[in-house]
Amino acid sequence: MNDRSPPDGVDKFAIFRRLESQVRSYSRSFPVVFSTARGAQLFARDGTAYLDFLMGCSSLNYGHNPPELKAALAEYIASDGITHGLDLYNEAKESFLREFHETILKPRQLDYVVQFPGPTGANAVEAALKLARKITGRPNIIAFTNGFHGVSLGALSCTGSRHHRAAAGQLLGGVSRLPYDGYLGSGVDTADYLDRLLSDPSSGIDAPAAVIVETVQGEGGLNVAGTAWLRKLAAIAHGHGALLIVDDIQAGVGRTDAFFSFEAAGLHPDIVTMAKSISGYGLPMALVLIDRKLDRWEPGEHNGTFRGNCHAFITARAALEHFWRTDSFAASVREKGNLLKNRLDQIVQKYDASRASVKGRGMMRGIDLKSGEVAGQVISTAFQKGLIVETAGPHDEVVKCLPPLVIGEDQLSQGLDILEDAVDCVIGNPASTAALRGGS
Numbered sequence: 201m202n203d204r205s206p207p208d209g210v211d212k213f214a215i216f217r218r219l220e221s222q223v224r225s226y227s228r229s230f231p232v233v234f235s236t237a238r239g240a241q242l243f244a245r246d247g248t249a250y251l252d253f254l255m256g257c258s259s260l261n262y263g264h265n266p267p268e269l270k271a272a273l274a275e276y277i278a279s280d281g282i283t284h285g286l287d288l289y290n291e292a293k294e295s296f297l298r299e300f301h302e303t304i305l306k307p308r309q310l311d312y313v314v315q316f317p318g319p320t321g322a323n324a325v326e327a328a329l330k331l332a333r334k335i336t337g338r339p340n341i342i343a344f345t346n347g348f349h350g351v352s353l354g355a356l357s358c359t360g361s362r363h364h365r366a367a368a369g370q371l372l373g374g375v376s377r378l379p380y381d382g383y384l385g386s387g388v389d390t391a392d393y394l395d396r397l398l399s400d401p402s403s404g405i406d407a408p409a410a411v412i413v414e415t416v417q418g419e420g421g422l423n424v425a426g427t428a429w430l431r432k433l434a435a436i437a438h439g440h441g442a443l444l445i446v447d448d449i450q451a452g453v454g455r456t457d458a459f460f461s462f463e464a465a466g467l468h469p470d471i472v473t474m475a476k477s478i479s480g481y482g483l484p485m486a487l488v489l490i491d492r493k494l495d496r497w498e499p500g501e502h503n504g505t506f507r508g509n510c511h512a513f514i515t516a517r518a519a520l521e522h523f524w525r526t527d528s529f530a531a532s533v534r535e536k537g538n539l540l541k542n543r544l545d546q547i548v549q550k551y552d553a554s555r556a557s558v559k560g561r562g563m564m565r566g567i568d569l570k571s572g573e574v575a576g577q578v579i580s581t582a583f584q585k586g587l588i589v590e591t592a593g594p595h596d597e598v599v600k601c602l603p604p605l606v607i608g609e610d611q612l613s614q615g616l617d618i619l620e621d622a623v624d625c626v627i628g629n630p631a632s633t634a635a636l637r638g639g640s
């Protein structure tokens with residue numbers, strides 16, 4: 201135990217409550233003090249182990265402290281490798297770029313240049329929006345209902361959440377909001393609606409610089425855009441002289457099994473934003489991938505002091521080398537994604553579809569419990585039983601499972617057992633649950 205931990209009987213969270221701003225959030229759902237982490241597990245200061253299905257909100261796709269990445273980073277630090285590199289040429293960045301080109305871009309025939317913005321997802325989104333507006337000379341951007349793109353002002357204007365938008369305290373302009381795939385029910389193709397609006401000079405929607413979209417809406421509640429819809433969206437954007445920006449910050453880096461979440465739809469976005477799991481180690485790092493023909497930046501026109509996090513380049517390179525040089529990792533994620541889906545299906549089958557249904561794709565799936573209150577009770581019950589899992593969606597009504605992609609099947613089922621127990625405790629009838637289990 202840490203010798204500075206408060207003695208028994210003292211408020212264990214006193215320093216946080218006294219000194220940390222009210223803006224803190226995740227700590228409210230999981231009130232313990234954590235100390236170490238390995239693979240799919242987080243350990244509290246008192247030694248309690250938790251299975252982690254939050255994983256830094258998909259920033260830790262390879263688990264906590266993956267050994268191959270840790271070794272590469274430790275060696276780099278021990279050899280006095282550069283830590284902060286501005287955007288100077290350096291070996292850490294060189295080795296990352298080389299690996300990214302050979303392992304990711306070249307096999308997929310993607311001709312992108314790489315921009316290193318500041319290290320957060322919002323930084324990448326700001327850069328992408330700015331570039332699209334600069335290239336097209338158009339101020340308007342199309343973003344979707346329930347989209348989440350970060351909370352700095354430009355990114356926030358693309359984000360749907362009223363809770364986050366209200367905090368801006370000013371008008372958030374330059375964005376037209378359109379319904380995401382499925383938003384108006386299965387009978388309405390919202391891409392057709394967008395096409396109609398952009399084709400009608402009197403629709404009131406200004407010609408957009410870009411359409412920004414998540415293929416699976418992470419914070420928005422695991423809404424999945426169909427392949428056909430995404431393809432149509434790309435064609436509509438291009439047909440109307442707009443760029444397609446895929447925000448792959450949460451769904452990318454294998455979360456939906458392929459490296460990029462848009463590979464399944466065969467898209468070739470003009471701009472791609474990446475952050476969260478790109479460093480592979482939870483180190484801050486973001487990328488903007490820009491179609492080579494669209495790299496219209498002037499030197500230093502968009503900058504930032506922390507564009508050169510060399511430690512992140514080292515772990516990002518090690519992750520690509522270790523996990524992505526062959527197809528076997530993506531194949532294993534696909535299998536685990538199916539396991540996850542099957543287990544979640546089994547859980548919700550016990551209940552009426554109006555109370556629980558499964559959403560998501562790949563290894564970002566969850567249970568829509570149709571009520572934020574119910575979902576909140578489920579995650580706090582799960583936490584008491586040793587599972588860390590969060591909610592998403594406009595009413596926080598979706599329990600969102602983001603297990604590490606490297607999780608073993610035993611730990612995956614262990615976590616899902618806990619989730620099942622928690623759902624049964626909160627909405628279910630334990631007796632009928634036991635009968636169903638016995639019968640299967």
Ligand SMILES: *Cc1c(COP(=O)(O)O)cnc(C)c1O
Nearest residue numbers: 320321322348349350418449450
């Ligand atoms: C998390 C997220 C962002 C914002 O990233 P930050 O690092 O929190 O600024 C943007 N887009 C998507 C899809 C995200 O999930």
